[in-house]
Amino acid sequence: MRVSEDQLRAWMTGGLDGDAVAHAALLKALVPILRAFYRRRLSDSGEIEDLVQETLIAVHTRRASYDRDRPFTAWLFSVARYKMIDSFRRERRHCNIEGLDEIFGTEGFEEASNARVDVDRLLDGLPAKQAGAIRKTRLDGLSTAEAADAAGISESDVKISVHRGLKALAARIRGEGR
Structure with missing residues (x-):
């Protein structure tokens, strides 16, 4: 968590x-x-x-x-x-x-600490599964396999969650979401 x-x-x-x-x-x-x-x-x-x-x-x-x-x-x-x-x-x-x-x-x-706070706020707006997959693979540096083991889900589920989460974040940043 x-x-x-x-x-x-x-x-x-x-x-x-x-x-x-x-x-x-x-x-x-x-x-x-x-x-x-x-x-x-x-x-x-x-x-x-x-x-x-x-x-x-x-x-x-x-x-x-x-x-x-x-x-x-x-x-x-x-x-x-x-x-x-x-x-x-x-x-x-x-x-x-x-x-x-x-x-x-x-x-x-x-500035880097403040940026991390901004990233956390963005990720907090995603479903927990997507935010967790992005944090583990993109921020914490875990491999897809390590992230899957930590979350108790399949590797493909991690990949899909990361893809969907990043897509949702990009849309939100462009002003298309929320």
Whole structure:
């Protein structure tokens, strides 16, 4: 299940206002988001899990630094990016300074986060099966077979759902839908 920016923000602000249930729901929802973030950048599954845990701790301990007027995911991914940089420093990994923007996505990061929110809103307007197939194959990078296994449907069903969903999105963007 994919969680929207609005829901994440609501849980974060609820947690800031003292709602322990909202805060717990936020931390639980962040696990798959952070895994996907680190998986796109790293290959060592142990390192990924360590960074997910470190980031969850940082979200908890630094939650007061969140600006309620800004997108939550932009703040979250900034925390995650800094945790990854700290990990590289601890391990004394060397990287080409000129390539850091590419590795960490610092340039245009907020715009990319806002674009992700826009994509999520578009996908939320589709039937769940189509939106899920598009998210898994086009955004999360799963193969058709992996997406089919995750959803418990056939590969051809995934392909059809992606095709129909993208067709509906294109029509909506052109102003032909809703």
